[in-house]
Amino acid sequence: MYGYAGHMLKVDLSRGKTKIEPLEKELASLYIGGKGFGAKILYDQMRPRIDPYDPESLLVFATGPVNGLPLSGAAKLCAVFKSPLTEIWGESQCGGFFAPHLKFAGYDAMILYGRSEKPVYITIDDKEIEIRDATHLWGKDSYETEDIIKRDHDEKFQVLSIGPAGENLVRFACINHNKGRQFGRAGGGAVMGSKNLKAIAVRGSGTIEVARPDEFDNFKKELNDRIKERLKSLTEYGTPAIMAATNSTGTLPTRYWTEGEFEGFEEINAEAMKRKLVKRNKACYACAVACGKISKVERGPYAGTEVEGPEYETLFALGSLCGNANLESIAKANEICDRLGLDTISAGNVIAFAMECYEQGILTQKDTEGIELNFGNHEAIITMLKKIAYREGLGAILAEGVRKAAKLIGKGSEKFAVHVKGLEPPGYDPRGLKGVALAYAVSCRGACHVRHMAYRPNLTGSHPFTQEKIDRLSYERQAEIVKELEDFHAIVDSMVLCKFVCLPTVGPILWDELARLYSIVTGIETGKKELLTIAGRINNLVRAFNIREGVGRKDDTLPQRFFNEGLKRGASKGEVVDREKFEKMLDEYYTLRSWTKEGKPVLQ
Ligand code: SF4
Known part of the structure; x- marks a missing residue:
């Protein structure tokens, strides 16, 4: 399969066993990779209502078909798990160098489960996989951990690690990489800590093949030219x-x-x-x-x-x-x-x-x-x-x-207390950005900014895909925009591309380029329509996972402060989120998703 390494790695930390399985073609074609793989694996293999710290709780790291290719924005890795902070779907992406090396070592995804009796770390050196004693690393911070592992093995190893916060099960502990990149949100670091897993190090020597190399070279060049033009400020x-x-x-x-x-x-x-x-x-x-x-x-x-x-x-x-x-x-x-x-x-x-x-x-x-x-x-x-x-x-x-x-x-x-479904919000006050109000309320991991990036059209005043004018204080059209943005980002997160090269309003990668890239890499012809079908499948499955964990319309809401207290200062002074108009946006959103009034998808 072009674009894929062809294998999944399973690690049972309770028994100290590892297993390599072939990547199923059907999984790749129906779910692409990254978030899509994670959704299918968590929904099928995780016991409903499981304690996130239960040894059988899964931690999945998944790549997509673009990772490992020499392409701007193709360095991300997706982690999915049940969040100890929100007790629903947990998801986070991290850049750096781990994802390419995981692919070079031969793996599209890693599924971790069980709990080691003592602290351990995993090394993956192509097909050589070892679970090693990490007693000497426990208590060290993530910079020290990375330094020690590289010193003891090889500088080329790419390391994911937790710090003391993960060891101490802080519910919003992150997973660190490369002294500055993180799987930041939703507490993946605490899930690693609960498994007594201090770190994972990978070094790979393989390569990833694309279906149409000449077209890929052109795409890469065009993308880099557009990056220079459109992402100067970044x-x-x-x-x-x-x-x-x-x-x-x-x-x-x-x-x-x-x-x-x-x-x-x-x-x-x-x-x-x-x-x-x-x-x-x-x-x-x-x-x-x-x-x-x-x-x-x-x-x-x-x-x-x-x-x-x-x-x-x-x-x-x-x-x-x-x-x-x-x-x-x-x-x-x-x-x-x-x-x-x-x-x-x-x-x-x-x-x-x-x-x-x-x-x-x-x-x-x-x-x-x-x-x-x-x-x-x-x-x-x-x-x-x-x-x-x-x-x-x-x-x-x-x-x-x-x-x-x-x-x-x-x-x-x-x-x-300000949170949605237990997740504390990022830096966009929804009282002055009505699309963000809806997006925070319905986002699969709680108050999140990157499952949709709805702040961008609201802040720039421009539709993410058509450039029509958008009024950040209006409740009109926000449901339609949030839904399309979530679908777009479900594909971005499954490919697994960096959001900064797929920015709503400027791209450079938007729907057409996304479809073109997928086709060039995998050899499977596709377009926006087909990608929307896959995105709907992934978003519905993630919602079904959350419904199984007890989420419903009652949870698709905002903190009281956003409804009841006007902003005290600035250009949005006095703004609140109007409850009635908010509920109307929510109805519109459910209708667009073909969900019931209670927000339940009808699974095919
Ligand atoms: S845009 Fe920034 S975060 Fe994204 S892959 Fe490039 S360097 Fe990493």
Whole structure:
């Protein structure tokens, strides 16, 4: 099969056994790869309502047909699992170099299950697979773990690892790679920790064949030319460039979702990063965009900090959301999250939530062990991150994520706890972006920005595929746009391509190019219509998985704050999400998906 390595690797951590199976042709043609493979495997093989930490809970890493090819944006790997944070579908993507090497070693996917009695790590060296003792790695941070594994084996090994947060089952622990890339969201790191699996290292020596090599070379060249034309800002500034758009539209989440504009914007925006921190760009495997930024703090209390980032999502979560305008402290907080293995979005949200509790007197200095947890206290943020990762004091409560922490803290804090289905939102306030309101509510992993990227058409005012005008404050047409974006991204996540080369409104890869690329690589002729059928199959199966876990219309909603409290500052001042109009959007969305009024798909 062109584009595929041809095998799946299964690892039973309870018995210490591995098994290599051929990739089924039907699975590849019906589900493509990545998210599609994950959906089919989790739905068919995972016991309904299983505890995410049960040894039989699955952790799947899956590639798609483009991974391993020398193509911009083809470096991503998809992880799927049942999330310990949301207890529904968990999914995350990570760039870097692991996915190409997994394919070069001969595997399209890895399915991990069971629980080792003692800490272990896995090495995959083409067909040689070993489960090794990781006692010496347990307790180490992810940078140290990666260094030790490379030193003990070979620099060419690509490593996925967890930090202490994953070992300590922090519900939003991430999986790290290449000192700066993460499977950030939904707690995959805690699932690895529950299996006593510290790391996976892979080195491959094979190659991946495409069906039409000459056409592939042309596609690659065209893509790189368009990247130079259309993604200049991403190469120059990286994702922090988004902050100018959110701040000016009054949708930059500030002081725990109460304001939409941050007075410290100029201290933490893309220009400030470029001026104060960024030393050079960094690229994933074969990518011409090179959107990663290597930053270094040279002066002041955080001197010596070195980190890839901060990305926009980190700048908002550990910056404006916490009322923190100290850029160097955000870089430090980012480094701590990466080393200890915390998702920066959830970490920032849970700390900002605790800050609001503290300012309202719900938490006191007795609860915080003397820490003044006011908005803007960057030293407190740094301290709390460590307490969360090691589950110390209040950190043990915050390590549960906002939904569970609010239940444990009580005293009315549940009323302002901001999450959807247990997942804390990224940096786009839905009160000023009505399409994002619907997208957060229906997204398969909770309040997510990348299953649809609905923030882009709403922020740019342009339809993602037709360039028609879109009003970010209107509820009209948002259901249709969210549905098409979710379908588009189901294919992107199954191929598994980077979203930054498939950006709604600018591409360069949109529907036509996506279909062309799939055909060139696999040799199977396809078009938008066929891809939409596959996307519908994948999205329905993921929804069916969530329905089986208890999700229904009651869960496709937003936190009370977004319905009841107007934004206090910025260009979206006074905006709320209107309940009636929201329910109408939801009905429209269900109708477009051919789901019942209760949001249930009718599986074929
Ligand atoms: S655009 Fe950025 S994140 Fe995406 S593959 Fe390229 S370097 Fe990696």
